[in-house]
Amino acid sequence: MDVFEAMETCRAIRFFKKDPVPQEMIDKIMYAATRAPSPGNTQGWDFIVVTDQEKRTQLADGIAAVMRPAVAAATEQFGGADAIDPVQKRMLDGALNLAIHLADVPVHLLVCGKAIYPPNAPSETFVWSALYPAAQNILVAARALGLGTCMTTYQQTCEPLIREVLNIPEDVHIACYLPLGWPDINFGPLARQPVENFVHNDGWQGDLRG
Numbered sequence: 544m545d546v547f548e549a550m551e552t553c554r555a556i557r558f559f560k561k562d563p564v565p566q567e568m569i570d571k572i573m574y575a576a577t578r579a580p581s582p583g584n585t586q587g588w589d590f591i592v593v594t595d596q597e598k599r600t601q602l603a604d605g606i607a608a609v610m611r612p613a614v615a616a617a618t619e620q621f622g623g624a625d626a627i628d629p630v631q632k633r634m635l636d637g638a639l640n641l642a643i644h645l646a647d648v649p650v651h652l653l654v655c656g657k658a659i660y661p662p663n664a665p666s667e668t669f670v671w672s673a674l675y676p677a678a679q680n681i682l683v684a685a686r687a688l689g690l691g692t693c694m695t696t697y698q699q700t701c702e703p704l705i706r707e708v709l710n711i712p713e714d715v716h717i718a719c720y721l722p723l724g725w726p727d728i729n730f731g732p733l734a735r736q737p738v739e740n741f742v743h744n745d746g747w748q749g750d751l752r753g
């Protein structure tokens with residue numbers, strides 16, 4: 544698949560089939576992740592690939608316990624179930640579905656890393672500089688293979704539990720938590736504003752968003 548087609552159809556997937564993902568595909572996605580740029584090419588990333596059912600269930604239970612009430616609260620913030628904008632409603636319905644069925648998503652991927660750059664004064668800021676490009680490569684590579692993912696910050700819901708279940712040391716930061724599997728919903732096209740709303744030619748031209 545052309546990389547532009549992969550990017551423009553790389554919708555956040557929150558509905559998954561239970562079917563396993565072949566190891567060769569996981570390997571290919573990890574290869575893509577490790578081709579990302581990083582500060583000083585330090586490659587300060589580690590990827591935790593969770594396929595073990597017992598661990599996925601433990602993680603999913605902890606995450607769902609926080610996500611279920613969080614999605615309900617978000618629905619209220621957007622005006623309640625009857626008043627909510629359809630796009631927001633679709634996203635929240637998806638978020639709730641993902642939280643409820645997370646244990647069944649065949650692969651849980653955590654993008655992690657230690658502060659290692661700059662070498663003389665490692666800074667947390669540069670951890671995210673390395674990990675987010677790697678995560679984006681994962682999203683696009685998965686899409687190109689017909690697999691779905693959703694960027695999430697689920698690590699923030701129950702970080703101590705996640706660290707305990709996966710034995711993640713304290714000095715390893717977790718950037719994002721990516722459920723990965725076969726989509727049970729269509730890919731893209733993405734809902735994005737026109738490119739003209741964002742691109743300033745030859746200098747800042749004021750707010751372009753009309």
Ligand SMILES: Cc1cc2nc3c(=O)[nH]c(=O)nc-3n(C[C@H](O)[C@H](O)[C@H](O)COP(=O)(O)O)c2cc1C
Nearest residue numbers: 553554555556557634638693694695696697733734
């Ligand atoms: C840093 C980051 C954190 C996100 N966290 C979550 C999350 O915790 N749960 C979730 O369902 N989606 C999460 N998303 C996905 C966004 O909601 C999604 O990309 C956005 O709504 C656009 O949807 P689309 O990519 O399908 O067009 C996150 C995205 C980013 C970039």
